[in-house]
Amino acid sequence: MWLLITAFAALVTSALWYVSSPSDKYKLGFLSLIYWGATLMWLVDHVMAYVQERGEFFEINADATGLGMAVLVLGLFIWLVRLLVSDPKRVLRAPVKK
Amino acid sequence: MACFLAPAGVAIVTTIAQKVVKNKEEKPIGEQTAHTRGKWTQRLRWLNTMLWGGVVLLALEHLWHGEVVPWPPFLTAMQTPGEVGPMLHEILTYGLTMTAVILVAWGIVVGIVELRSRDRRTSEAKPEKVAGGA
Numbered sequence: 001m002w003l004l005i006t007a008f009a010a011l012v013t014s015a016l017w018y019v020s021s022p023s024d025k026y027k028l029g030f031l032s033l034i035y036w037g038a039t040l041m042w043l044v045d046h047v048m049a050y051v052q053e054r055g056e057f058f059e060i061n062a063d064a065t066g067l068g069m070a071v072l073v074l075g076l077f078i079w080l081v082r083l084l085v086s087d088p089k090r091v092l093r094a095p096v097k098k
Numbered sequence: 099m100a101c102f103l104a105p106a107g108v109a110i111v112t113t114i115a116q117k118v119v120k121n122k123e124e125k126p127i128g129e130q131t132a133h134t135r136g137k138w139t140q141r142l143r144w145l146n147t148m149l150w151g152g153v154v155l156l157a158l159e160h161l162w163h164g165e166v167v168p169w170p171p172f173l174t175a176m177q178t179p180g181e182v183g184p185m186l187h188e189i190l191t192y193g194l195t196m197t198a199v200i201l202v203a204w205g206i207v208v209g210i211v212e213l214r215s216r217d218r219r220t221s222e223a224k225p226e227k228v229a230g231g232a
Contacts, residue, residue, distance in 0.1 A: 002159065006155070030147055033144060033147040033148050033151060034147060034148075034150075034151030034152075034154075034155070035151070035155075036148055036151075036203070037147065037148030037149060037150075037151040037152030037153075037155075037200060038151060038152045038155035038156060040148070040152065040196070040199050040200055040203055041101075041102070041105065041152040041156055041196040041199075041200070042156070042159075043199075044192065044195050044196045044199050045101065045192055045196065048191070048192055048195065067158075067159060067162050070158060070162065071155050071158060071159070074154065074155060074158050075151070075155060078151070078154065
């Protein structure tokens with residue numbers, strides 16, 4: 001389930017990045033690359049496990065959904081830290097100068 | 099068990115490579131144009147973001163499943179001698195395949211971007227030739 005959730009997040013953030021490009025002021029390209037990296041890694045993990053063990057390809061239950069949500073939140077948190085460090089709107093720098 | 103360690107190892111190397119390339123591209127070189135300045139730094143940044151992003155999110159998954167713990171030896175497989183072999187096998191099979199897939203995806207993206215930038219440069223150069231010839 002976390003693979004599906006992360007893949008969905010990668011698609012949505014890529015679309016948002018494309019809409020906001022070429023400026024990419026809010027680092028949406030960075031966020032989409034984080035999700036694409038994880039999506040590709042989990043895709044390999046799922047395919048190899050399926051080929052070797054022949055179990056369920058997608059694990060759909062509350063625990064797997066919870067993990068998917070936790071992954072989304074961690075990705076967003078990393079992106080937010082990166083965004084605040086670069087501070088493209090200079091919101092955080094202005095009070096410091098005063 | 100610890101498949102994310104293989105892409106993490108490669109990410110360390112590519113991050114160092116990015117730093118080296120950045121230093122080289124920042125040096126003023128006479129023939130360096132706007133087309134080439136910072137080009138490979140940006141491309142390596144894409145790769146590093148995918149690798150590190152994937153590694154961090156996979157580490158969370160391993161933490162969630164109890165395969166990684168926040169105290170030494172960090173990997174639960176290391177606590178049982180019989181599980182060390184399968185763990186190393188998983189790093190070499192799953193981990194290296196994951197890394198290879200990321201590298202291939204990055205290579206495809208870089209290839210497409212390179213082809214498009216060459217096309218753009220060619221189309222920018224053409225009108226000048228026409229103007230010069232007229």
